Structures are given as C-alpha cells and as structure tokens.
Amino acid sequence: MAKALFVVMDGLGDRGAETPLSKAKTPNLDKITPNCSLGLLYTLGAGQIPGSDTAHLALFGYNPHKYYRGRGPFEALGAGMELKHGDVAFRANLCTIDDNMVILDRRAGRADYGMDKIYATLDGMKIDDVTVHVLHTVEHRGAIVFSGPGLSASVTNTDPHEANQPVAQAKALDSGAEKMAKVMNEFTKKAYELLKDHPVNKERIEKGLKPANMAVIRGAGVFEKIDSLKDRFGLKAICIAGGALYKGVAKYVGMDVINVPGATGTTKTDLNAKAQAVIKAADDYDLVFAHIKGTDSCGHDGDFEGKMKMIERADAEFFSQVIDKFDVFVLTGDHSTPVAAKRHTCDAAPILFRNETARPDGAKKFTELNCAGGSLGQLTGTELMHFILDYLHKGHMFGE
Ligand SMILES: [Zn+2]
Structure with missing residues (x-):
C-alpha cells in the first residue's frame, strides 16, 4: 500500500531574488529535486494571509471557512485536554496585575516558576453549572476549557493584548453569548481571589519574580466533533510535531498524535528524534505528517541566517533519513513568513512533490523561483491534500 510523508516547514516561503531556501545548502533535497514536481501553494487561496491554524486545516483537506471555530480548541487539544461537543476553549496567559486590575506584565516576567501549580489552582473551578478546566503548557501559557450547557464563543477576550491596560470585561457579541460573558467575568473575579495571596506568588516575590496573579484569556472557539480523515478519505494518519497548535489541529481532524521527546517546536528541536519517529510511524499509517516550526520563528525575528540554517539542519538531520522511505x-x-516582513504574508509557499511516476520538472534546486515554473502550478491547501490522496489511491473520480 502506498505511503506518504507530508512535511510542513512552517513559514518556509520568503521574498526576494535570494531567499533562505535558495541560499541554503541542501544536498539531500538537491539529489531528488530534478525528479520532483514543483509548484506554488496559496494555502487559503491567492491574496489570503493564512494563520497557522486555518492553514493547517486547509492542508489536512478541511476548508477552514467551513470548519474553523477559533484557535482555543486547537490549543486545548494540543495540550492533551479532552473536549466535549459544545465546550468553549481559549488560550490563557498568566500575567501580573496591580490592585486595580491593571496589567503590569502580560507574561508575568516570562518566569515559569510555579506556574504549573498556579494553573492547577484554577483547574476544576465551578461557576453555576459550568466547570472550568485549565492546563499549563509552556512558560506563562496555558489552555482553558469551559464545559456546561448554553455556552458560546461569540465573546470578546479578557486579554487586552497590551500592558498598562486593565483586564478587559468579556462582552457578548450576540444575544446567545450573554451567559458565556458572565461566566468569563466571574472567572476573572475568582481567579484574582485565588491567586492574589497564593503561596507560589509569595515565593515568586521572595525570589524577586513578578507574581502571576491573573489569567487572561483569548481566542474563543467552540469544539465540535467533525468527520475524521478516516471517515472522509479512508486515511489513517499520524502527526509528529513539537508545537501544541499543530498537534491540536491534527487531533481535531482525527489524526493520531505522538509526543516525541526532544521535539520542542523551536529552532533547537531534536530533528533526529523526529526522523526516527517518522520512520517508525511509516509501518502503521497511510500518511505521516511532520511539522518543523523553526523556519517560521526565524521569519518572525527577521533572521535570514537563522532561517537558512534551520533549512540546512532539516536537510542534514531530517530529510537525509526519511525521504526515500515513502x-x-x-x-x-x-504560508510564507518572509524575513523582510517579519509576519505571515500572502506570498505563495513552495511545494516539492516526489513520486516515481509523477512528472519530473528537472529543476536543479528547490527554490521559490523554480517552484513558480513547476508543473503542479498553483494549488490551495485542500487541493494539495486531494493531490496526495490521488497518489495514495484514495481519491474519488467525479462522474464516470
Ligand atoms: Zn504557520
């Protein structure tokens, strides 16, 4: 049975005549490139600037305009929380506030001392008939899930997104969300009571750290059970990623997700460990999805050299081991995260596609420019997944 390896290097595409990809030394990719089909990916359609969450939904074959319900559920699923249909999930930040609820530091100094204990204190809170589940992820970050009847994601954030602002009052964006807004504001009140004299915060202050005395939340999304990749395409798929978001989107579409020790979702991630996990997964799955985050982080930092080095490291430590196993x-x-822009842009991402029966474009190197002349042309995320499905003999003909 045919097997596919689908690798996303986050924010890989770049701008300009010379890019981190075109300048990177990639001997392992160079070996196969002449026999590959190349193309360009407009993940959500030309002119759309993709978020990483909507982009991954599209790449997994799910039209985000139909399936996207906000980022919160992906963060919660990726952190390992169980969600029920109708639960509303958010991303959370522990922050430092003063007695007037004004935020002094949105990340409580980024010092994560005791933050797991503080998040655990908030876990299990009851507000009327709603139960609140909270889980610490990394640094000051966490995920929070409200579970109960009649909840809605049509609410504003309590996170004002900048310091020297008061913790925001949640507001309902439509009449069906009044209860959700009330529960969120009650959560803010209770969180302050629980955290202001919390023993961990006393310890933090003694250590010269800022107290983590409030949790602000953002990115509301309602969790809905949807048809899995197996239901829709008969595809048994697994995700190997470091970042919680990608694991969360993968879980949402019914992929298996494994945690690889050393896969951190940073530029320091253990690519050898990821390669070993990919090779092991090949035995049991039709599609192995692997995500490498570092390229995007370097793009956001405007770090050309760092992005190029990340691509070189992926070639030497990851692609060298996995390319010929599928x-x-x-x-x-x-999407593209060009170093000159330091953000996601609507520029197409390059695609490299290898199968021994596919059309060889004869290009010497995998670059944005060569991809622009490639035989795949321009595809959207969902189109690319259908392309992969056809090569796995899981596509469906339209008509007879
Ligand atoms: Zn991304």
Whole structure:
C-alpha cells in the first residue's frame, strides 16, 4: 500500500531574488529535486494571509471557512485536554496585575516558576453549572476549557493584548453569548481571589519574580466533533510535531498524535528524534505528517541566517533519513513568513512533490523561483491534500 510523508516547514516561503531556501545548502533535497514536481501553494487561496491554524486545516483537506471555530480548541487539544461537543476553549496567559486590575506584565516576567501549580489552582473551578478546566503548557501559557450547557464563543477576550491596560470585561457579541460573558467575568473575579495571596506568588516575590496573579484569556472557539480523515478519505494518519497548535489541529481532524521527546517546536528541536519517529510511524499509517516550526520563528525575528540554517539542519538531520522511505514525499510551508516582513504574508509557499511516476520538472534546486515554473502550478491547501490522496489511491473520480 502506498505511503506518504507530508512535511510542513512552517513559514518556509520568503521574498526576494535570494531567499533562505535558495541560499541554503541542501544536498539531500538537491539529489531528488530534478525528479520532483514543483509548484506554488496559496494555502487559503491567492491574496489570503493564512494563520497557522486555518492553514493547517486547509492542508489536512478541511476548508477552514467551513470548519474553523477559533484557535482555543486547537490549543486545548494540543495540550492533551479532552473536549466535549459544545465546550468553549481559549488560550490563557498568566500575567501580573496591580490592585486595580491593571496589567503590569502580560507574561508575568516570562518566569515559569510555579506556574504549573498556579494553573492547577484554577483547574476544576465551578461557576453555576459550568466547570472550568485549565492546563499549563509552556512558560506563562496555558489552555482553558469551559464545559456546561448554553455556552458560546461569540465573546470578546479578557486579554487586552497590551500592558498598562486593565483586564478587559468579556462582552457578548450576540444575544446567545450573554451567559458565556458572565461566566468569563466571574472567572476573572475568582481567579484574582485565588491567586492574589497564593503561596507560589509569595515565593515568586521572595525570589524577586513578578507574581502571576491573573489569567487572561483569548481566542474563543467552540469544539465540535467533525468527520475524521478516516471517515472522509479512508486515511489513517499520524502527526509528529513539537508545537501544541499543530498537534491540536491534527487531533481535531482525527489524526493520531505522538509526543516525541526532544521535539520542542523551536529552532533547537531534536530533528533526529523526529526522523526516527517518522520512520517508525511509516509501518502503521497511510500518511505521516511532520511539522518543523523553526523556519517560521526565524521569519518572525527577521533572521535570514537563522532561517537558512534551520533549512540546512532539516536537510542534514531530517530529510537525509526519511525521504526515500515513502512512496510519496511532499514538502511545503503552511504560508510564507518572509524575513523582510517579519509576519505571515500572502506570498505563495513552495511545494516539492516526489513520486516515481509523477512528472519530473528537472529543476536543479528547490527554490521559490523554480517552484513558480513547476508543473503542479498553483494549488490551495485542500487541493494539495486531494493531490496526495490521488497518489495514495484514495481519491474519488467525479462522474464516470
Ligand atoms: Zn504557520
């Protein structure tokens, strides 16, 4: 049975005549490139600037305009929380506030001392008939899930997104969300009571750290059970990623997700460990999805050298081990994060597609420019997944 390896290097695409990808030394990719089909990916359609969450939904074959319900559920699923249909999930930040509820530091100094204990204190809170579940993820961050009847994600954030602002009052954006807003504001009140004299905060102050005395939340999304990749395409798929968001989107579409020790979702991630996990997964799955985050982080930092080095490291430590283990090998980005822009842009991401029966474009190197002349042309995220499905003999003909 045909097997596919689908690799996303986050924010891979770049701008300009010379890019981190075109300048990177990639001997392992260079070996296969002449036999590959190349193309460009407009993940959500030309002119759309993709978020990483909507981009991954599209790459997994799910039209985000139909399936996207906000980021919160992906963060919660990716952190390992169980969600029920109708639960509303958010991303959370522990922050430092003063007695007037004004935020002094949105990240409580980024010092994560005791933050797991503080998050645990908030876990299990009851507000009327709603139960609140909270889980610490990394640094000051966490995920929070409100579970109960009649909840809605049509609410504003309590996180004002900048310091020297008071913790925001949640507001309902439609009449069905009044209860949710009330519960969120009650959560803010109770969180302050629980955290202001919390023993961990006393310890933090003694250590010269800022107290983590409030949790502000953002990115509301309602969790809905949807048809899995197996239901829709008969595809048994697994996700190997460091970042919680990607694991969360993968879980949402019914992929298995494994935690690889050393896979951190940073530029320091253990790519050898990821390669070993990919090779192991090949035995049991039709599609192995692997995510490498560092390229995007370097793009956001405007770090050309760092982005290039991340691509070189992926070639030496990851692609060298995995490329020839699969019938279908696809490498792309979920969007472009050009170093000159330091943000996601609408520029297409390059696609490299290898299968021994596919059309060889004869290009010497995998670059944005060569991809622009590639035989795949321009695809959207959902189109690329259907392309992969066809090569796995899981596509469906329209008509007879
Ligand atoms: Zn991304």
